[in-house]
Amino acid sequence: MDFIKELLPPALVFIGLGALMGILLAVASKVFKVEKDEKAEQIGELLPGANCGGCGYAGCSALAEALAKGEAKVNSCSVASPEAIGKIAEVMGVEAGVNVPMCAHITCAGDCNTAKKKFIYSGADDCAAAERLGGGNKVCPNGCIGLGTCVKHCPFGALSIINGIAAVDEEKCRGCGVCVTFCPKNVIKLVPKASHVRMNCVSTDGGKAVRAYCDAGCIGCKICEKFCPSGAVKIENNVAVMDHELCTGCGLCAEKCPRKIIRVK
Secondary structure, eight states: OHHHHHHHHHHHHHHHHHHHHHHHHHHHHHHTOOOOOHHHHHHHHHSOOOOOOTTSSSSHHHHHHHHHTTOSOTTOOSSSOHHHHHHHHHHHTSOOOOOOOEEEEEOOOOOTTTBOBSSOOOSOSOHHHHHTTTTOSBSSTTSOOOSOHHHHHOTTOOEEEETTEEEEOTTTOOOOOHHHHHOTTOOEEEEETTOOEEEOOOOOSOHHHHHHHBTTSOOOOOHHHHHOTTSOEEEETTEEEEOTTTOOOOOHHHHHOTTOOEEEO
């Protein structure tokens, strides 16, 4: 009995402290309760949950909150299906608008066989690190460095390195644009997935310079522009550019290109 009497006071103290903490937690949960936005929750369930950041927000939940507040467009998520975009528009009571599926494209054909190099690089396996070392090891100032930083950051496994340059698996690509963000050379562009023609060079240095450092670079000869029946191809700043809305996919530009830097899917 003496043993029980000795244990009783501290036990009562612990019970009292537990009850007090329970009351304080209950009060705190009421005082600091964050009201949930029903719209944000509905939208969050419709988003894919990829958390790729391609929309410019930290993740799908952040985008859902922005959409619910009207701070983002309903078609901001390039990964979401057209059906999901339509349902998000219904939740917000607005028109969905046109959502054109996009995919990444590497605008460089300067692989190990065609692009000339300035030096042998043996530093960190990172494109940004290599770019800081004299702009990378390729003579071309616009060429893909090919160390795979884009591959490491692609949330869908759509990128790989083939013969020294990045390549896109368009079936896997969801057009999130994360690779675009991480490419230090800006050679990755988002293009309409349904388009049939791809331009594989962004060098603006002019024909003579391009010939000196790459066997697969655009020399601005204007042959593609001359033969394009729809006016979709133009030479701007010494390089061929494509207006995908005008392109009919005839492939005549690719057929006539002497450097073979225009590809038809």
